[in-house]
Amino acid sequence: MARRLGVAPSTLRSWDRRYGLGPADHEPGRYRRYSERDLGVLQLMCRLVGQGVAPAAAAAAARAEGGRDAVMAPVADHAHGPVGERRSRARLVRGVVDAAQRLDGDAVTDAVGQHLSEHGVVATWQQLCRPALTALDRRVAETGGSIDAQLVANWAISTALRSVGPPQGAGSGPAVGGQVLLACVEGEQHTLASEALRAALTEAGIPARTLGPSVPESALVEACRRTRPEVAVLWSQTLTTARPQVLRAVAAAAGSVLALGPGWSGLDLAELPESVDTTDDLPAALHHIARRCDPGVVVS
Template sequence: MDGMTDDSVTARSEAAPQDVATSLTTGTLARRLGVSPTTLRSWDHRYGIGPAIRPDGRHRRWAPHDVAVLETMCRLTSAGVPPAEAARAARETAAGASGEDREPAGAPEPAPGAASRAAGPLPLGDVRRECRGLARAAVRLDAPAVEQQLATAVDAHGLVVAWQEVMLPTLHAVGRKWASSGDRYVEVEHLLSWHVSTTLRRFAGPAARCGGASAPGPVVLACMPGEQHTLALEALHAGLSQRGLPTRMFGSAVPAEALTAAVDRLGPAAVVLWAQARSTASLALARRVARTRWGVKGARRSPLVVPCGPGWLGRSDPGMTWPPSLKDALDTLEALYTEGR
């Protein structure tokens, strides 16, 4: 049953009594590992990662050896290893630790390219291996693994590459899966977004102070009125902080009057206006911000308005720079502080 032969079931049923006493039910083990019971059954059926104890031939009981194999399986898939490869490595690791081949007799060979249906593979496409590990951890709601994957990506590749090639593709994949599945993946999107935001703040440098009276003011970062998506703006804030540039982060859905009042008070070198959707990209407000003036007569200045996000595509004025990537935005803004040095 579940893809195992009668010989396999018999072999598994001959487990030691002490293993029965310390074994776990499928539900208990699923909660411990942060996966669904369906995922465990699927791994058993597809890859032979199944329980050694089935006292009555029907109910699974997972012995300590089985738990160790599954813990290795989860760790490897979280690191981006394909499930079939992870299953083989997990069995080999367990066999090496015990000094014997514990792979159950009659276990089916994994189908080429097969993935756990229970894990709900995300539409990632051609991406870095880290994206696949991050996506699997997010779908399992494995918060520690998500946090570790994100930190490792930033450590290994730097903030810009980690954002553009690991975080962003995974976030987009989760968003597409959510959009095509009703509300089934909303918890995955929320968990992943929370940990991405936490990681970006953790890796941001300390807040930088502005220079003297003649130095450029800070970079104001604000979402347009009605715009709730902040993660890309948080990535830009983290990148500016790492470069030691002064910022003022206002976050989501900044009312127009509050935004213009802040610009009047701060005299910023630049104002970044984020719009995820065309419906929130108000060119009238961007022009209003661009007309702001401050300073003494004869030496008045105005901010560089930098519209960011897909909502602005093809909608900004010629004098406004629309950077297509995080690196482009960082380079554009840093130039305001390095020109003339």
């Protein structure tokens, strides 16, 4: 059961002792044998804790629900003030990491989707997604395992980001001018940060097109010539994919170029056209694009 839920056996024993979330028919001194109903209760407990709900409140809700519906509205957590907020965020991150560890992609999508609806794209990416992904990266580096959890987290976060729609009353479809072109440079398969930026632009009402992972230089230049974007954003995760000549080629066909991602960290802007800029920060990228495309747009 512990492996199925992605928690430690000691956690299950603690939840049984503290909150009465053990098997309904358990006899002292004998093995704990869980029914499907018990499983539903514990799955709901895991999801609520993952959403930042205090364990006692989550246990009360899980017992009351009786495992009938493992997807329900979160219970309010009454921690107030900066310390309470930090602890709540830490629980949310831990919950997403734990859900990914047990390969529960739906739980990750639900947690990220709820945070998006309450706090917006930038806050969700900065406070929830990036810390959770960093924690999973660290586990892979330390243990050599958890790659499956990484893949689940990436898929689930991407799913949640793609659900973000434009502001109420905004038109649909890319505009003829003033749009943004997003792409990962050739050899770059990491798309999640680019997807987060696209979701943030959509939320701000700034039209954007995306070309996806590993786009060849010739395709980038041709796309810029066809669409004439105000800003072409090129993502690079690693130094091996960050080739300055790509920026020069695209700069000749786009209004401006934003080199986004840690791969460009060693870039010497003095050797590139003035229309090329760089950043490794989602809020900074969003503000840069907003100033270029529509100075009247206010982004938070």
